[in-house]
Amino acid sequence: MKIGLVGFAGSGKTTVFNAMTGLGVPVGFGGELRLGTVRVPDARLDALSAHYSPRRTTHAEIRFCDIPGEYGAARKGLSPRGLQQIREQEALCLVLRDFENPALGEPPDPGGELAAFETECLLADLDIVERRLDRALKEGADPVELAAFERARDTLERERPLRTVPPGELGRAPFRGYGLLTDRPLLVLLNRSEARAEEALPSELAARLAAVGAAGLALSAPVEAEIADLEPEDRAAFVEALGLREPALARFIRKAYELLDLISFFTVAGPEVRAWTIRRGTRAKRAAGRVHSDMERGFIRAEVIPYETFASHGSEQAVREAGLLRVEGKDYVVADGDILHIRFNV
Template sequence: MDVGIFGNAGAGKSTLFRALSGVREGSPQGKNAGVCVIKVPDERVDRLAEVFRPKKVTHLTIAFHDIDAGETDLLSPQALAELRSVEVLALVVRAFADDYHPAPPGGLDPVAEFRDLSSSIVLSDYIVAQKRIERMTKEARRDAEWTGLHKAIDAFEKEVPLRDVELSAEEDRALSGFRFVSRLPVLLVMNVGEEGVTGEPYPEVTKEAAKAKVPMVRLCAKVEEEIAQLSPAEQVDFLKGMGIARSARDQLVRGAFEATRYISFLTVGEDEVRAWNIREGGSASAAAGRIHSDLEKGFIRAEVISCDDFLRCGSMAKAKTEGKLRLEGKEYVVKDGEIVHVRFNV
């Protein structure tokens, strides 16, 4: 999963990125500067690895991209190109002020900042859609792309993002090539000061997130950057001392999954124990395709058991005798934390 961290200058998005990557400010970076890949912690994977002792253990990973706003235009062509390459958009808004970063003349207003960012994104999509409609009008084309674009433009004119527009499957496919940014799932990140770590500053932001139907994370990027320089043991003590329930890394991972409505399923064996992600509501056939396209093409049945049931039984043989290991068809909806073994024939 690729998550783009984006916001206005001074919101603290680069500080947040350093907190995630563990890179100190001013440290030399290579060609992958601005991208950090982190392993998604999953106790189920670790416990299954203890049982199977595989040659390889593979956790899910998330790549965070620090996307810079344009110097004169927030959504410069380069920024838009980078935003269109990610799967989730983490919008960082400022809710802190200190001696080095005083509040702007009008004061801090993270709700207005979030709305402005959202409006700018919708406007950029509107311009793209409008240009395409003008061209199609001259060509006299009337198809799924035409109807989908008209639905999109109607929404954009009301400042409604494309992710909130109901499209048919055909319309969705027709518009997918445009990579509209407002189609991306959004995670709202409120960057607070140290004093806001344990309280609930700006409660109106929580209401705005609920209204926009996006998950929200409250954190202090400055504190998280300091935590990232500590050893794992020291990090636990520091978080506890500050009264922080979860680190920024953990919060953003959870928030990204919530925004995308992803769940994870597992495959196990002596060669590898691995976690995979799939959209909530995804079928056993789709899960097979995540593993390998041949498994989806030749799908016969899937052997399915919840991770908790397997760990209680201790082995697949015992799980089978207790009726916990089930055979499911291609339309079966895979649930979070299930172990899936695909029977196939190609």
């Protein structure tokens, strides 16, 4: 999963990136896209690893992309290069400043920054959609594609992000490859001072985010960076002392999974226990392809053990003896926490 971090100059975007990834890249350093990968914590995977003692345990991962250029510096808008880098992400994370920064000479305005970002994205998408419609009318495009882009244009002209339109109202297949920004899932981080680290997201901002089909959470990037620098055994006490329930990274990952409608399934094969991320609603044959293309191509069946069943019985053998191992075909919809043994032949 690739999540692009964007934000106005002074928002603390790179500090957030460092807190999430632990990389410690220089703040204010421009230039190339910065990448950082974090493991998705999962107690179920840890329990499976403890049970099977594999040589390798592989967590699901999130790749954070710190988009350079501070897209909104001086409110000049999105550069062509920045636009392309943002379009390549599966989801967007907008960092809003909610702390005083004397170097900027103006008070924080998270609501204004959110509105400015949404406007930039709406205009960028509208430009793509209108150009595609112009070509489609000249070339005699497929009526389904033409209708989809006309609906998209009408939606954007009403200043409504495409992500707010249900799938039944807006067929999205024709949009593949265009990287429409307002159709990307959006997660907003409200970056606060250390003194306000434990405060919740304001209700008025939460309502605005809901209106544009986005999710949000509040954090203090300096505090989270300090948490990330601590040894694992010291983090819990530090987080509790600050009045926080858990580090922001854990909350961020949950929000991202909810926003993208993602779930995890597990495989136990020889030397490795591994978590795999798929969209909710994925069928068994397609899920097998996440493990290896040969498994999807030669799919025969999936032997399924829900994690809760495994945990309550204590072992795979006990599940089999209880007659609770299920054999499912290619159209089985994989559930969160399923342990899959894929049978295939190529």
